[in-house]
Amino acid sequence: MSDTETMLEEFGRRAAALGVRVDRVPDSAAAASTVQGTATDARVTRLVVSGEVRRRAPGLIQSIEASLDVETATDPAAVRDAPLALTLAHTAYAETGSVLLAEPDLPDRAVGMLSGTLVVVLPTGGLRAGLEDAVAGLRAIASQPGGGYATLMTGPSRTADIERVLTVGVQGPGKVVVVFVDHLL
Amino acid sequence: MTAPSPHDVLRGRQPDVDGIPPDHDGTEHGWPERPFRERYDEALGDERLARNLTAFQQSWRGNRGDAIESIDFGDLRDRLRASKTATIADLETHIATFQAAAERAGARVHHAASAADANRIIRELAELHDVDLIAKSKSMVSEEIELNHDFREHGIDVVETDLGEWIVQVMGQRPSHLVMPAIHLGRQQIGAVLTERLGRDVSREDIAEQVRVVRDEIREVFFTAGMGITGANALVAETGTVMMCTNEGNGRLTSSVPRIHVVIAGIEKLVPSFEDAVMQLRLLGRSATAQTLTSYTTFITGPTPGHEMHIVLVDNGRRQMAALPEFREALNCIRCGACSNVCPPYREVGGHVFGHIYTGAIGLVVTPFLNGLDAVAGPQSLCVSCNACATVCPVGIPLPRQILDVRKMVVRKKGLHPAKRVAFGVLSRPAAFALASRVGAKAQLPLTRGGTFVRTQLPVLNRQTRWRSLPAVARRPLRDRIRVGETQPPLRPVVPNGAAGRTVALFPGCITDRMYPEQGQAVNDVLRHLGVRVVLPVGLNCCGLPANNSGDEPNARRMARQTIRALERTRADHIVSGSASCVAMIAQDYVHLFREDPVWLPRAERLAARVTDFTSFLATVAELPAGSLAVPVPGSIVPDGRVTYHDSCQGLNALGLAAEPRRLLADVMGLRIDELAESTLCCGFGGSFSFEYPDVAERLMNRKLDDAESTGARVIVTDNQGCIMHLRGGADAGRRPLRVVHIAELLAERMRLLGAARSVE
Known part of the structure; x- marks a missing residue:
């Protein structure tokens, strides 16, 4: 197996243990199919997307728009409790099954915070092995003029505050889907 | 009937549900402040408490064992300990580096020498911006300085947005564990409180329903609060970054949506670099909740565009600890709560007895400096000196020895129990000890009848001896x-x-x-x-x-x-x-x-x-x-x-x-x-x-x-x-x-x- 495949396998194992669905697809059209399938499962036709994913993956958004009502996040109140949302990850880490969300703007951040089901896409090349590989990225994000806001998201929102019984989906997304795209356009 | 708002819920009277008593003075911090012995006796009478905590400790031990299999715990612990120790030794340099970087990114850093200073700084920020509702994410430092109490006294509402914290706030209590604030409560108690406070029936059995209900109660606060207050799991000096670990997602909302974001953190949270922060992450989740990472590990550098960010660095006794070699290492604590999770007395009586605000072994050590020696005089005596806490501490704090040092401070201030004074007076004098042993060996004969146990019940020691036979003194040592x-x-x-x-x-x-x-x-x-x-x-x-x-x-x-x-x-x-x-x-x-x-x-x-x-x-x-x-x-x-x-x-x-x-x-x-x-x-x-x-x-x-x-x-x-x-x-x-x-x-x-x-x- 190649390094990428090994990392994908570990990422998938770690993320699956947390209840995250992980897909690897060849291109944006296939990624769009995954998003559409998730929408069908959730019985929704509306998709809120971050400004970042619209800017960085216009081909993907265009493919999705063929079948879903796509709305770009503009403020948190508009995103509040959106059933389905899509955002772009900076990188992902096999060691923990985490994706790194870099969200300087509040509307983009709201997409990852306030939706019910969150689909995260990123280029397959953005997958790294261990958390130490996150250091350079975190440092770069934090060193931008005006700072930055980044989150290593590891599974869905959860709590075990009552009698240690795990309940998924509190203030953040209750379902997370991660899609690695070999050629993300 | 209109459901009450979160403000109304929190303003309600204190409950008396399933044996959890109302506060003695109606304040939200009253329960733990009742006399130690009273709290101890009450906890012993609560069978559900020990049952819950026993199940928690047993499952945590197994899960934590699984979680650390993928790391070299000993090596990581030693490296994190070395890093934290070096940072504390040069704390002022790291604070200055952090402040300069954070302010370059647009945040403002405040320094609070005491709890009163910290409360005043944050209150003045709220007043300056006409804030009357604050969303708050979990922060033990805010508990330490009794921030919510201060706000209430000044007419500002604070709503805890972590689910467990919200529940204990509504019940007029404090967290009983550093990371599991409501671990002492059962679903029936929580369901009863929610039903009473919200004025509608909430299941006493269905935890998922209870979570949904509380989640919905909290949700609105993020959008109406004028200020969000969060804690910090680490402060990364090189970039002025605040690292925060949460599972529910409330921390991200609290730090993002309200226009003013205040971070409150003890000065010991400084780490020099992201490398150190990642090292801490590898141990924190595993030690706290047996997770490799919490769901959200957030790195915040500077304010959200158009917002303000204030970082309040709290001393409140920490520099005093740093100056004392005996206690300095307690500043390495990353607040995982693992020491509570293996503590036998904690299992039986919970964190409202075994600790003050900070619970468990680390609570016994830091409380004298953060909240005064009197606050821990009773709880520290409950430590059985089993050393279990030291075996799971992810930064290798010598907790058992430090607890004994706290005990010595208490004894110096309050004196030794008279029975112990006599016993150790004899024990430390070989001739007196030998004489007492030989006299005892003869005097016990009516009770032992030549056997190896003293079985006669002494009414004065009934509580101590009704469940065990005492050993006889050997006739020939x-x-x-x-x-x-x-x-x-x-x-x-x-x-x-x-x-x-x-x-x-x-x-x-x-x-x-x-x-x-x-x-x-x-x-x-x-x-x-x-x-x-x-x-x-x-x-x-x-x-x-x-x-x-x-x-x-x-x-x-x-x-x-x-x-x-x-x-x-x-x-x-x-x-x-x-x-x-x-x-x-x-x-x-x-x-x-x-x-x-x-x-x-x-x-x-x-x-x-x-x-x-x-x-x-x-x-x-x-x-x-x-x-x-x-x-x-x-x-x-x-x-x-x-x-x-x-x-x-x-x-x-x-x-x-x-x-x-x-x-x-x-x-x-x-x-x-x-x-x-x-x-x-x-x-x-x-x-x-x-x-x-x-x-x-x-x-x-x-x-x-x-x-x-x-x-x-x-x-x-x-x-x-x-x-x-x-x-x-x-x-x-x-x-x-x-x-x-x-x-x-x-x-x-x-x-x-x-x-x-x-x-x-």
């Missing part, structure tokens, strides 16, 4: 059975071993000497049958452990000096004791006792290097061959060849013994070991602890004896006389079919048999 100061010649070795020809000075310990001399005799005989010369040195008395564990430093030092004088005179190759507790005291605690004494410190260090426990001696020096003592013994203590092994706390947690005794039992003696369900859990003795807190000691003892009975074995083997005294007493009083023996007794019966066979040949 060990010192009357072995010639003191005279080297006994070796016997012909019964098995090939690496100790033959060596000389050992025997340190029996005072309990062995005066109560269980047959165990001391067994150690002596085993050593001699290995071909070792054995001498019982002149001048031995108690090692000082009982006084040290009670915070009586003067008498502990007095007995330590007696022991050092007696043992340093011997020229033996090794000093061996059959008591794991005495060895831990001599080898580890003496050096701390004399840390500022230029005369006695080097003597204590030299002695520490020579002392070893009996089991380690057999494992590392004698190296008994496998199967060498697997012989049938007529009339054996273990007729069916099955035993269970109780790891004494000092043996396991202080000396690190686990494989060694099991090898002796299974490999060398050929016995079958049926392991205890929770073999690492304390039996509840703890010296005077079992007299001060007999209810907790009884529960822990019965759990251990229940577990032992469940194994099917009828013999409990251990290496510590305190455990033997406790478990034997409980087995006798409870008429349980269990024998409790020292491992030396099993070895001795085999060696005597082989020795006798050799003599016949």
Whole structure:
């Protein structure tokens, strides 16, 4: 197996243990199919997307728009409790099954915070092995003029505050889907 | 009926649900401030509390074990400890670096010398921006400074947005655990409170429904609050970044949606770089909730565009701690709460008793500096000194030793209990102790009727003795059975071993000497049958452990000096004791006792290097061959060849013994070991602890004896006389079919048999 495949396998194992669905697809059209399938499962036709994913993956958004009502996040109140949302990850880490969300703007951040089901896409090349590989990225994000806001998201929102019984989906997304795209356009 | 808003919910009267009482003064911080003994008695009466906490501790231990399999825990712990220690040593530099970077990114950094300063700074920020509602994410520092109370006094509403925190806030309580704030509550209590507060029926059984209800109550606050307050798990100096770990997602919303974001953090949260932060992450989630990472690990550098960000760095006693070598390492704490998760007394009474605001072992250590010595005077006395906390601490804080140092501070301020004053006064004077023992041996005869237990119930000590028989004082102490100061010649070795020809000075310990001399005799005989010369040195008395564990430093030092004088005179190759507790005291605690004494410190260090426990001696020096003592013994203590092994706390947690005794039992003696369900859990003795807190000691003892009975074995083997005294007493009083023996007794019966066979040949 190649390094990428090994990392994908570990990422998938770690993320699956947390209840995250992980897909690897060849291109944006296939990624769009995954998003559409998730929408069908959730019985929704509306998709809120971050400004970042619209800017960085216009081909993907265009493919999705063929079948879903796509709305770009503009403020948190508009995103509040959106059933389905899509955002772009900076990188992902096999060691923990985490994706790194870099969200300087509040509307983009709201997409990852306030939706019910969150689909995260990123280029397959953005997958790294261990958390130490996150250091350079975190440092770069934090060193931008005006700072930055980044989150290593590891599974869905959860709590075990009552009698240690795990309940998924509190203030953040209750379902997370991660899609690695070999050629993300 | 219109459902009340979160503000209304929090303004409601205090509940009285399922035994959780209302506050004595109606304030949200009133419950934990009731007298310690009152809280203790009430917690003991709450069977559900201990049941919940027992289930929590048992599952955490298993899950945490799984979680650390993917890392080298010891290596990471040592590296994080070194990093944190170096950072604390140069704290002001790192604070300055952090401040400069954070302010470059647009945040404003404030410095609070005290709790009052911190409250004032944040309140003034709220007033400046006309904030009347604040969303708050979990922050133990905010609990420490009683921020919510301050806001309420000034008419500003604060809503906790972490689910567990919200529940305890609504119930007028404080968190009972550093990361599981509502772990002391059951679903029925929570359902009842939600039903009463919200004015609609909420399930008492369906936790998912309860979570949904609370989630919906909190949700609106993020959008209406004018300020969000969060804590920090680390402050990354190089970039001025705040690292925050949460699971629910409330921390991200609290730090993002309200226009003013205030971070409140203790100054000890500084880490130099992202490399250090990642190192901390690898240990924090695993140690706190047995997760590799929490769901959200957020790195915030500067404000959200168009918002303000303020970072309040709180001292409130931390610089004082940093200046004290004894306590400095407690600033390395990453607030994972692991020390609570293995603490036996915490399991029985919970964090509203075992701690003040910060709960568990770390709470006992930091509270004197953050909230005053009086706040921890009662809780610290509940520590059983089992050392379990030190084994799971991800930054290697010497918590057991620091708790004893806090205990010594309490004793210096409030004095020693009169009974202990008398007891240690006698114990520390060899002639008086010898006289008392000999008088006691005779005076007890009407009670013992020549047996090995004192079974008569004394009304004045009913709570202490109704559940256990006390040991009789031996009529012939060990010192009357072995010639003191005279080297006994070796016997012909019964098995090939690496100790033959060596000389050992025997340190029996005072309990062995005066109560269980047959165990001391067994150690002596085993050593001699290995071909070792054995001498019982002149001048031995108690090692000082009982006084040290009670915070009586003067008498502990007095007995330590007696022991050092007696043992340093011997020229033996090794000093061996059959008591794991005495060895831990001599080898580890003496050096701390004399840390500022230029005369006695080097003597204590030299002695520490020579002392070893009996089991380690057999494992590392004698190296008994496998199967060498697997012989049938007529009339054996273990007729069916099955035993269970109780790891004494000092043996396991202080000396690190686990494989060694099991090898002796299974490999060398050929016995079958049926392991205890929770073999690492304390039996509840703890010296005077079992007299001060007999209810907790009884529960822990019965759990251990229940577990032992469940194994099917009828013999409990251990290496510590305190455990033997406790478990034997409980087995006798409870008429349980269990024998409790020292491992030396099993070895001795085999060696005597082989020795006798050799003599016949």
